[in-house]
Amino acid sequence: MHELSLCQSLIDQVQQLALTHGAQSVGLVTLKIGPLSGVEPVLMQHAYPFASAGTLAAESTLVIELAPLQVRCESCGAETEAEPSRLVCAACGSCHTQLVSGDEMLLMSVELITAEGSNHV
Amino acid sequence: MCDTCGCNITPGNREFAYKPVNGTTAVAVLKSLLARNDDQAIHNRQHFDRQRLLTINLMSSPGSGKTALLEATIDALRNEYRIGVIEGDLETENDAKRIRAKGVPAHQITTGSACHLDAHMVHEALHQFPLAELDILFIENVGNLVCPASFDLGQHRNVVLLSVTEGDDKPAKYPVMFRAADLLLLTKSDLLPLLDDFSPARAEANLRNLASTVPVMQLAARKALGLQPWLDWLRSELAWQRARVDRGETVRPRPQADGAQLHEAAK
Numbered sequence: 268m269h270e271l272s273l274c275q276s277l278i279d280q281v282q283q284l285a286l287t288h289g290a291q292s293v294g295l296v297t298l299k300i301g302p303l304s305g306v307e308p309v310l311m312q313h314a315y316p317f318a319s320a321g322t323l324a325a326e327s328t329l330v331i332e333l334a335p336l337q338v339r340c341e342s343c344g345a346e347t348e349a350e351p352s353r354l355v356c357a358a359c360g361s362c363h364t365q366l367v368s369g370d371e372m373l374l375m376s377v378e379l380i381t382a383e384g385s386n387h388v
Numbered sequence: 389m390c391d392t393c394g395c396n397i398t399p400g401n402r403e404f405a406y407k408p409v410n411g412t413t414a415v416a417v418l419k420s421l422l423a424r425n426d427d428q429a430i431h432n433r434q435h436f437d438r439q440r441l442l443t444i445n446l447m448s449s450p451g452s453g454k455t456a457l458l459e460a461t462i463d464a465l466r467n468e469y470r471i472g473v474i475e476g477d478l479e480t481e482n483d484a485k486r487i488r489a490k491g492v493p494a495h496q497i498t499t500g501s502a503c504h505l506d507a508h509m510v511h512e513a514l515h516q517f518p519l520a521e522l523d524i525l526f527i528e529n530v531g532n533l534v535c536p537a538s539f540d541l542g543q544h545r546n547v548v549l550l551s552v553t554e555g556d557d558k559p560a561k562y563p564v565m566f567r568a569a570d571l572l573l574l575t576k577s578d579l580l581p582l583l584d585d586f587s588p589a590r591a592e593a594n595l596r597n598l599a600s601t602v603p604v605m606q607l608a609a610r611k612a613l614g615l616q617p618w619l620d621w622l623r624s625e626l627a628w629q630r631a632r633v634d635r636g637e638t639v640r641p642r643p644q645a646d647g648a649q650l651h652e653a654a655k
Contacts, residue, residue, distance in 0.1 A: 269504075269535060273421050273422070276421060276422070276423075276424055277421055279424075280417070280419060280423070284415060284417065288413070288415065290413075294412045295414070298421070303563060303564055303567065304538070304564075305534070305535070305537060305538040305564045306421070306538075338599060351563045351564075352559075352560040352561070352563050352594075352597060352598070353560075353597045353598075354563075354567070354597065354598050354599035355596075355597055355599060362596045362597065362598075362599050362600070362601065363599070363601065364599040365599070366599070366643065370643065372420055372421045372422065372538075373417075373418055373419065373420060373421070374417045374418070374419050374420075374421060375416070375417065375418060376414045376415060376416050376417055377414065377415050377417055378412045378413065378414045378415075379412060379413045379414075379415060380412045381412075381413070
């Protein structure tokens with residue numbers, strides 16, 4: 268999708284957080300991304316250094332956790348793994364399923380570094 | 389759930405919260421990367437609901453007949469509803485001109501090189517529109533089966549078009565887009581007898597594989613064939629939208645918002 272512009276809005280969020288908490292720089296930035304989010308983790312990693320350059324997050328590291336693709340069956344109640352193009356229940360084959368995990372595109376946490384050292388928020 | 393009081397921290401994500409590492413502090417955020425767009429989309433939806441308007445986002449590949457569908461729809465509903473159209477394209481006013489030629493207000497958003505509309509572009513366009521004088525607002529998204537699926541514009545329903553000159557495996561190839569459809573229209577169906585490689589049944593089976601139970605309709609807009617089910621769908625959606633607004637409720641397109649609650653419940 269739009270990994271560079273997503274990275275830019277991610278950096279905006281991270282910068283805002285760093286400023287709010289008076290941090291000097293940023294360590295780990297952790298995202299959770301599912302296969303149905305429309306976001307390509309590899310492209311996100313490529314775009315990140317360009318988006319973060321010259322910001323408080325310039326030295327930060329992007330960590331992307333991959334969310335599993337899981338559905339819950341409304342017919343038999345089973346919770347099973349699925350494929351992006353096949354979201355039917357792996358147990359009974361029903362197409363009446365709900366996505367339990369797999370469309371996440373979340374900023375999970377940001378590690379803030381302050382000059383005085385540890386500063387619990 | 390909010391982002392201020394800590395109620396968004398669940399057993400499943402608690403490990404990300406408050407994790408001090410060598411003079412550093414980890415802050416839990418749990419915000420969508422598209423948070424800014426989503427906030428704007430909520431604001432747009434409030435605009436629409438205030439005017440008791442039904443807003444529909446049309447998405448498809450380029451050339452699958454979105455504008456032709458709108459022309460046929462305007463012709464059919466001209467005496468019934470007041471329609472407005474927001475057109476999204478990289479360049480040209482061509483589509484907006486086609487719609488205006490039908491005597492309907494149309495605003496063209498030219499995105500330059502951006503391959504989708506976002507909630508901010510739509511919001512700017514709204515100010516060009518007499519929203520109070522409309523019943524149905526169509527947003528014709530940029531022809532693209534990838535990016536538009538991820539950007540909430542504030543619409544109530546997503547309609548995805550798949551023309552029979554494309555592959556019937558498109559839903560399998562572009563699951564993010566087709567999963568977002570509240571209605572799938574198989575367009576240019578008058579060409580089906582000429583095409584030996586497109587099976588409407590296979591297209592529907594590929595959609596069902598995405599756990600989608602939404603209606604699938606065949607129509608040929610330029611021949612005005614098979615329009616009736618689509619027009620009836622619009623009529624009932626508008627009636628539901630008005631009933632919802634009267635109850636003080638609103639609706640987002642698929643995938644439904646309760647998915648987010650399931651995420652929490654699963655943890």
